Amino acid sequence: MLKPGIFALRSIKIRVTLFTLGIFMLSIGLLAFYARHVLREDMQNLVGAQQYAAVSMAATGINEELEDRFRALKMVGETVNPALMGNTPAMQTFLEQRPIFRQLFNGGAFITGLDGITLASLPYSAERIGVNYMERDFLVAALKEGKASVGRPVMGKQRLVPLFVMAMPLRNAQGKVFGALAGVTDLNKPTFLDKVTNAPYGQAGSYALITPQHGLVVTATDKSRTMQPLAKPGVNTMLDRYLQGYEGYGLTTNSRGVEMLTAAKGIPAAGWILGSAMPAEDAFAPIYAMQRGLLLGALLLTLVAGALTWWMLRRQLTPVFKAMQSLSEMSETSLRTPRLPITRQDEIGELFGAFNRLLETLDTRETALRESEMRFRNLIDNNNAAILQTDPASGQILDANAAACLFYGWSPVQIRSKTLQEINALNPDHITEKRLATDSHERNPFAVQHRMANGEIKTVEMHSTPVTVGSQTQWVSIIHDITQRARTEQRFYRLMCEQTAILNSRIVGFVKLNDRKLVWGNVAFAEMMGYSLDELTGQSTKIVYPSEQAYRTFAEAAYPVLQRGEVFRSEIQYRRKNGSLGWYDVVGSMLDPQSGESIWAFVDISARKQAQAELVTAKARAEQANRAKSRFLAAASHDLRQPLSALSMYVGVLQSKTTPDNRSLVRKIQACSDSLTEMLTDLLDVSKLEAGVVTPRLTDFVVEDFLSALVSVHSAEAQSKGLCLHLRPCATVFTRTDQALLTRIVGNLIANAVRYTEKGGILVACRRHAGAQWIEVWDTGVGIAADKTEAIFEEFTQLGDGAHLRGSGLGLAIVAKTAELLGLQIRLRTKPGRGSMFAIELPAGQAHVQAEPCAPQAEPRPLRIGLVEDHTEVQQALVMALENTGHEVLAATSSQALLLRLGKWAPDIVISNHRLDGHETGVHVIDAARHAYGAQLPAIILTGDTDPALIHSMAARGIAVHSKPLQMDRLQMAIMQATEPGFA
Structure with a gap:
């Protein structure tokens, strides 16, 4: 008997009833859809025509307003006298005496000349006078094309409000344009357009005034859309048609996905379009209400028809339900199946009679099948070979004989709960291949791996044959254990494969x-x-x-x-x-x-041999490139230092002419110049150290004096950060090394300590460690992570956050390379968050007697200086700086030009740049001057060249060398040393 729930849908009553209801619902739904479609089209035409008429009337009103304003501009423009264009006050008075502009243009009006610059503005407070509007399209049309036009809606230059401008060209008696008169409409204030946009169409309709040539909304009922761009082509089909010149109405979907009924009408005076839109839901509301009523009536009629159909079917199918109940009770007995009672002679009675005859036939077949099954069971159970009977579709084991249960280790119940997939140890693709072979009646045996109950994997040989039992196909498989044979074959095959692969x-x-x-x-x-x-x-x-x-x-x-x-x-x-x-x-x-x-x-190994040969060749090329790099350094140093020298000289001049207002700016410029000089020095130092052109000059000196000078240099920066920079006395320590190079090392260590320390202090001290003297720099800064202690000595490496990332990132690289050049060791101890200690080894030195300090020297006297510099910026900076200190400077770009300027009066000193244009050098200049004015003439060479050979050769000629970039105090000291023999 049918039960409720999932079986209820199989009931004839349910299906016929549902079918009847479906026909009613479908018929009435189609009728409602047709009526809605016809009425919607008629309603759309009616409402659309009304909407277009309203838009046309509003557009005509706006067009007349625009034409009134054009007529006013033309009328006033004809009264403008060209002679007033040069008289700004008169022009302003003329404009203020025209009250019509205050009535027609809420943003005022203004007059411009042919250059687009405003000469008069109404109101005067609009701050338009002197503003150039030549790039605006309305002035381009008026001044260059001589046409009146309405400009693109824009944001005002002065007050930054949305507005549009109407412009009219001003013509003289000959018809030539001599200026333009423009009226401004401020869209943020009430305008003549608000009479349309503030009166919405219908309950939820709206207006929008657009300028198709600019793709913008001029104004709209929704003021937030003012000056907003229009939708891109293809987004709104009706908008695209309106922009192409169509005037009328139509349905479209806006950018929010809402269906709208729209209408549009052009405004010829400005080339604008006035559009209106209202939701289609409002326009077609009567149709939707009628449709809902129709559907409600259809639902009620359908329910009545369904109830009547249900009652009729229940009455006609009562005998069938009783027969179903009888069959359900019969299926629960194992006796011979009883026959169904026939209560009436109609179609249902004939059905029951045919069913009883079928039961007789089935009883006969069941008896024969039971006997055949007994014979098959005896054949399977008494066989010594393992036999499995399986379902090919699911792989479920349907039956197994006693030998199979013994082989696999499962009981009969357990083995019938398994599938071939569970006992098969092969991958699914291999299993599918074997199944297809069995389905195609290939009786050749195949080997597979099966899993036993204890987990052991055995290789078996299967003879599988498909057998049809009734309408179902099953597999009968005879299984033999060939595990040992398979292992032997596998070992032999693996050995052969390995040997073949090697060979x-x-x-x-x-x-x-x-x-x-x-x-x-x-x-x-x-x-x-x-x-x-x-x-x-x-x-x-x-x-x-x-x-x-x-x-x-x-x-x-x-x-x-x-x-x-x-x-x-x-x-x-x-x-x-x-x-x-x-x-x-x-x-x-x-x-x-x-x-x-x-x-x-x-x-x-041919490639390896070739690589070895190429390595030898590459090494030779690298050595050659290194030598070329050394030659390049001297030239690069000069060229890079030239502009810095000019900058330094100009800053020196500014420092002597500072005022309270610019003193801070001059200090900042000096700091930038010093930073650039330091960065360039770092880069050149690294290059010189890598090129091997630096030769240490070893001297003995007192370490404490050396450290005191360095600490004093960095004390100001430390104090500016609130840090304590302390030097522990070490008066008895002497060392022998290159003092200048050691200064670079320790100076960089102290500078880094100050840079990366925010609170606490820095300690500089001498200490013995491992039998040697060391200079140690301790700080309480950020510290260095253990995995970064080697990376910090690489070029252009900086650690920490952005607040600490200053400088070139070369300081510690210079420290490492300079220490390697001097043969000194570096030690590092650090703890993140606690600080770091850098130490540099000190070679032992000999004590020596310090020279008595020199007496203070007199102030430098004004000198007559001959200057040769071919770089214009550097020459001008030098002349300005030297003259600022009281000297007379005669500057030239060559030796010949210098001698002409000096004449017969000898200079006190000659200063020349080393590298000059052409083949002339500073040596040639000095030789020419000494030839003319005496061999003892003091001279200074200015150069950015760092070649040690150049410095030695200049010293042999009695010429002082001053390195670029130039600093005025150092240059002044060099001049005094060269011109005053007793000056120390």
Whole structure:
């Protein structure tokens, strides 16, 4: 009997009832849809025509308003006298005496000349006078094309409000344009357009005034849309049609996905379009209400029809329900099936009679099937071979004999709960392949791996045959255990594969020789030599040697080793078939000393040999490039320092002319100049250290004096950060090293400590460690992570956050390279968050007597200075700086020009740049001046060249060398030293 729930849908009553309801609902739904479609189209045409009429009326009103304003502009413009254009006050008075502009233009009006600059503005407070509007389209049309126009809606230049401008050209009596008169409409204030946009169409409709040529909304009922861009082409189809000139109405979907009924009408005076839109839901509301009523009535009629249909079917199908109940009770007994009672002679009675005859036939077949099943069961259960009966679709084991249960280790109940997928240890693709073979009646046995109850994997041989039982196909499989045989075959196969893979390797060549003739070889060896295996087999190995002598030499070296039973290995050069030579790593051994057979392995090492040769060549090129780099440094140093010298001189001049207002700015410029100088010095120092052009000059000096000077240099920066920079006394410590290079090392360490310390202090001290003296710099800064202690000594490496990332990132790289040059060690101790300690080793030095300090010198006297500098900026800076200190400067760009300027009066000193245009140098300039005014004439060479040989040669000529970038105090000191023999 049918039960409620999932079986209820199978009931004839339910299906007929639902079908009847479906027909009613479908018919009424189609009718409602048709009525809605027809009425909607009529309603759309009616409402659309009304909406278009309203838009047309509003557009006509706006067009008349615009034409009134054009007429006003033209009328006033005809009264403008061209003579007033040069008289701004008169023009302003003329404009203010025209009250019509205040009535028609809420943003005022203004007059411009032919250059687009405003000459008069109404109101005056609009701050338009003097503003150039030449780039605006309305002025381009008025001044250049002589046409009146309405401009693009824009944001005002002065007050930054949305507005549009109407412009009219001003013409003289000859009709020539001499200016423009423009009226401004401020869209943020009430305008004549608000009469339309503030009166929405319908309950939810709205207006929008757009300028198609600019793709903008001029104004709209929704003021937030003012000056907003229009939707892109393709987004709103009706908008695209309106922009192409269509005037009318239509349905469209806006950018929010809402269906709208729209209408649009053009405004010829401005080339604008007035559009209105209202939601289609409002326009078609009567249709939707009618449709809802129709559907509600259809639902009520459908329910009535369904109830009547249900009652009729229940009455007609009562005998069927009773028969179903009887059949359900019969199925619960194992006796002979009773027959159904026939209560009436109609179609249902005939159905019951046919069913009773079918039951008679089924009883006869069931008896025969039961006897056949007993015979099959005896055949399976008494067989000594393991037999499985399975479902090919699901792999479920349907039955198994006693031998199968014993083999797999499961009970009959357990094994019937398994599937072939569970006991099969093969991958699914392999299982599918075997299943297809069985389905195609291929009776050849195949081997698979099965999993036993204890987890053991055994290899079995299966003979599977598809058998049809009724309408179902099943597999009957006879299984034999072949695990041991499969393992033996697998070991043998693996061994053969490994040997074959080794011999067929494309990396190592193998050959077997007998009396130095090739008996066998692999493909790799043949490819190495450029032959085929057929060409090599049976040939003497002499074919691959470059000469007879090489053939004999190899035999004399190799075969005595092989005869002793040892392995011979060597690197040999062979000739390939194409005549080229290659290098090979050869290893061989004798198979049997009595038979003369040997086995050899070959590896092509030609690429390695070539790489070694290329490495030697590359090393030579690198050394040559390093020498070229050294030559480049001298020239690069000069060129890079030139602009910095000019900057430094100009800053020096500014410092002597500072006022309270610019003193801070001058200090900042000086700091930037010093930073650039320091960065350039760092870069050049690194380059010089890498090029090996720096030669240490060892001297003995007192470490405490040396450190005191460095600490005093960095004290100001430390104090500015609120840090304590302390030097521990070490008066008894002497060292012997290059003082200038050590200054760079310790100075960089102290600068880094100040830079990366935010609170606490820095300690500089001398301390003995491991039998040597060290300078140690301690700080309480951020510290360094353990994995970064090596990276910090690399070039351009900086750690920490952005607040600490200053400088070039070369300081510690210079420290490391300079220490390596001096042969000094560096120690580092650090703890993140606690601080760091950097230490530099000090070589032992000898004590010496310090010289008495020199007495203070007098102030420098004004000098007559001859200056040669071909770089204009640097020359001007030098002249200004030197004249600012009281000197008379005669500047030139060559020696000949200098002598002409000096005339017969000798200068007190000659200062010249070293590298000049052409082939002339500063040495040539000084030689020419000394030839003219005496060999003892003091002279100074200015250069950015760091070549030590240049400095030595200048000293031999009695010429002082001053390095760029120039600093005025240092240059003044050099001048005094050169001109005052007693000046120290």
